[in-house]
Amino acid sequence: MNEKLLQYLWNFKIFNNFDFKDVQGNTLEILEFGTWNFDSGPDFLLGKIKTKDLVLVGNIELHVKSSDWIFHRHSGNPEFKNIIAHVVFIHDIEIEEFTDNNIPTLELKNYIDEKLLSKYQLLLEQTQFIPCEKIFDIKHLPVNFHEENLLKKLDVKSIEIEERLQTFKNNYEAVLFHQLAYAFGLKVNAPLFKQLAESINYTIFNKIRQNQTQLEALLFGMCNWLENPLDEQTTIWKREFEFLKKKYQLSETFIHPKFSKLRPPNFPTIRLSQLASLYHANQNLFSKLITAKNIDQLYFIFTKVAASEYWYNHYNFGKISPVQTEKRLTKDFIALILINAVLPLRYTYHKNTSASIVEDISTLYQNIPAENNTIIENWKSLGAHPKNALESQSLLYHYHHLCLTKNCLNCSIGLSLMKS
Incomplete structure (x- = not known):
């Protein structure tokens, strides 16, 4: 037992019965358990109890042992002046000031199911995936579990986006560029692609978007890939980059994306060319993504995006590939872009102006x-089979924000398991 668990049980009223008696044997009726206080002061505020035919209103303090009142130095602290009950797991000593002022002490040890304590201990044990995997049951997923998790994740993302908007003078198009670059980089190059996008003044990028050769030259040049041209096309890109560097006084800071551990279709050369193609083909990209009416319209914006002609038979500079194919964005890759870049920005843009944004964004994720x-596969092994991106995003959020930190006492699944 620890104090956090004790507070949790008190807040959610998880007891064998509620026929409480204080340590003196007097009937103690809890009329209001109080409001859980996460700041300094008593654990529960505005509680209400009935004892010895008296109704008392005030604060309730919880401890594992009665003696913790002394060890925590609450005596004499004005924040703890209005205590109407001392609730403990084990009553080990009498507290004189409570006895003198007829403040009841409630010992909870016999009101808590030992099986519940065993469950909690099991949650804290080392596990391969999630703390409750040994007792997890899909039927314990609460109603609206996925919808609530998605909204929490979007709110977290929205805060990050709003901070970036402040940094970049409320320029949604610039922040979209950064978000898309991050998504195009996938796991290996996401931070580097984002850094690359941030190192380019978006005004410059926007000015040259009608010229795909210059867009690629800018991106490739900022990666320092054009120093030693290997063929005619790389020579053209180098010439264009030197022109842009001189015209716009570009920074000499270079980004170095990684090729290792990547399949050729995910090489940074291919992904950056596709990013350039996306902007070249869509002169009003931000507006299109924000105003698209359904998921099909969003997909359509990306379906014709392909790396430039040079990459038809190349994956890297100067090396002709025996495999010749147009490097288009796959439907799975477009889905990742929508999930990780487009929809969070769309939610942020509309959340303060559209009453239906939560329903609209949920519908898009559902489609x-x-x-x-790997994380989703582990969830599947426990019986949680997500039917769409709304549910998979929910499970990913839950894993990263609650399961990894073993924050079971703030988990809706954990609450359901503890009550069962």
């Missing part, structure tokens, strides 16, 4: 297939 990765 995207669920992701497939």
